Amino acid sequence: MLLDENTWTGNVLIDGNWVSGSAGVFDVIEPATGATLGRVGRADAADVTRAAGAAVFAQRSWAALPHTERAGVMRRAGDLWSKFSDEISWWNIREVGAVAGMAGFAVHVAEQECYEAAALPGRAYGELIPSEQPRLSMARRVPAGVVGVISPFNVPIILGIRSVAPALALGNAVILKPDPRTAVTGGVVLARIFEEAGLPPGVLQMLPGTADVGEALVEHPAVRVISFTGSTAAGRRVGELAGRHLKRAHLELGGNSAMIVLDDADVDAAVNLAAWGSFFHQGQICMTTGRHLVHDRIYEDFVERLSAKALSLPVGDPAGGQVALGPLIDAGQRDKVHQLVRSSIETGAVLSAGGEYENLFYRATVLSDVAFDAPAFTEEIFGPVAPVTRFSDLDDAVRLATSSEYGLSLGIITRDPLKGLALADRIPTGIVHINDQTVNDEANSPFGGVGSSGTGSRFGGSAANVEAFTETQWVTLRSTPPSYPF
Known part of the structure; x- marks a missing residue:
């Protein structure tokens, strides 16, 4: 069993430990019947501070691992989506209200997202640049550091994993805030998959919460990138707050x-x-x-x-x-x-x-x-x-x-x-x-909109994911230090 309720009931995940959320609990409600399926922990801004501190420490060690080890975690995570597909689909049907075909599709896409992410650690991550000086000059992509992922209720598995998997694969730590209405499917499931896959503690943390938790994620100085999926109105607020704190926000918003x-x-x-x-x-x-x-x-x-x-x-x-x-x-x-x-x-x-x-x-x-x-x-x-x-x-x-x-x-x-x-x-x-309708999604394809639908293709495909979750760094190397005229 992936989702042993003794592990996650009433809890959030901080620094590898399932602990009580500082703000209490959320009931997990089945929309089809109104029944209570369980309880998840409710985080607050103080939990974000604790998680961010742990993420900074964990990220350095994670990024320093050989690329093969990070890729291995991603491959094992992909295998686990398939292994536990029936259990995950059951939760998707009950908690989200998804029909069986949609539930199965979400698990399939999550599996493929992890396999696609497994290719990222081993890809070339820079270029040599000609220099007029006697030195080696290069540009390289380095992890952004700590990534905050804020995901919505409607397709919580896909809309969480498509940011979580590539961000982790590229050497970042991730703090995931799922929508509290679907926090098991969109939060607990992802956390447990990567725990079972061997991800080190603190590299992925999970904090169900309301807007105050999302705001704390955007404001915390250790969180350098925000990946937000949700309504255009909420996305505008996230983008505005991120701009005020001089950090990137990748916004996948509404559509018509x-x-x-x-x-x-x-x-x-x-x-x-x-x-x-x-x-x-x-x-x-x-x-x-x-x-x-x-x-x-x-x-x-x-x-x-x-x-x-x-x-x-x-x-x-x-x-x-x-x-x-x-x-x-x-x-x-x-x-x-x-x-x-x-x-x-x-x-x-x-x-x-x-x-x-x-x-x-x-x-x-x-x-x-x-x-x-x-x-x-x-x-x-x-x-x-x-x-x-x-x-x-x-x-x-x-x-x-x-x-x-x-x-x-x-x-x-x-x-x-x-x-x-x-x-x-x-x-x-x-x-x-x-010659097709508008609802399509594949893990290896760029995804995103223009206008009020967001800030462009920041999900899917290796180029978009590298652009989204890394920084470009200029590096030069000399055999001997230069002599300047003063």
């Missing part, structure tokens, strides 16, 4: 991604993609397809078929059987989703399917005739809602797609892929998928 369906698209194929893009994981993904822009010629057919698809999707407790949609994370999120749906209808949108809920189970919803200034068009919904808007030509599609402040992911559906790529060139976005 468009899927553009051109007039030559296969409607059935487009509807299948649309349903997955908007309804997978109850729409609680930053890359969720938030706007469906459909050509006039096939618009009515698309809305009719997508509405029928939405009405056919089963909603229920993912721990109790095969369902397409599980619960939203909590009542606050449900109420926000429903308010956006109702306010959009009040501005003229048509409710073509769904728009109903029972407890935290929100039915797959289709809104048609959504105006470009309706709340469901302009705001990130973060629920299982597919707003559909028509366009007349490519210029109109570009106008609608670029009217959003977000720029995370873009899907374009067409029988002519080069035409789709030419259209994508006109729309600022961090990710483009031709």
Whole structure:
């Protein structure tokens, strides 16, 4: 067993020890039933200070290890995700409300993130630079030091491990602050995986907490890099605070991604993609397809078929059987989703399917005739809602797609892929998928958005990870000291 409750119940992880959090405990609530699954420790700013001191000490020894030893820890961690996949998936289903397919996908991505990270310690980490002086001149990448990772509730495994694994592999220590609503899946699981993989004590520490813990992480002088995933509003505050303290903040924020369906698209194929893009994981993904822009010629057919698809999707407790949609994370999120749906209808949108809920189970919803200034068009919904808007030509599609402040992911559906790529060139976005919906993720691919979606590709792929979690240092070496004129 990976998650022996006698180890982590009521505790945080500081300097290799599972100890009580200074602020008490959080209950672990199952959104599908309201049942209490357990308790995790609740950290405060004093715990951040303790953890940061331990991290500084542990990081020096960790970075000094041979690269093969750091790579070995990463490989063993990857193996452990597979070994304990059933146990981890069970927690993902119960704590997060993920359907079985989503839970399994998260474990698979975590495994691959660790294997990708295992390649980082052994890669070349610098370059020789010509010098006009009689010396050897070089630039090298060195660990940033201590990295603070702040991860959200929605996909806690993936959105934690994609920063934790490469940061560790590159010789840093990490302090992880998971969202308290999913602190087992997003915090305890990662901590236990790396404990079992042989990571030295203090190199990874885990502090569930509220905004005060995140603020303390950003402010602590020992924490040199912040990797934050969450809402745009919270990301702005993190970025502002990090700037005040002169430290880097990598921000992966909200999205309102468009899927553009051109007039030559296969409607059935487009509807299948649309349903997955908007309804997978109850729409609680930053890359969720938030706007469906459909050509006039096939618009009515698309809305009719997508509405029928939405009405056919089963909603229920993912721990109790095969369902397409599980619960939203909590009542606050449900109420926000429903308010956006109702306010959009009040501005003229048509409710073509769904728009109903029972407890935290929100039915797959289709809104048609959504105006470009309706709340469901302009705001990130973060629920299982597919707003559909028509366009007349490519210029109109570009106008609608670029009217959003977000720029995370873009899907374009067409029988002519080069035409789709030419259209994508006109729309600022961090990710483009031709003939696919907007929700995709692979450990070896760069990930990030532009505009209000964040500060660009700071996750995934070796180049992005090295840039994110190391510093560039200039080094020169001489055989004999020079003689200066004074």
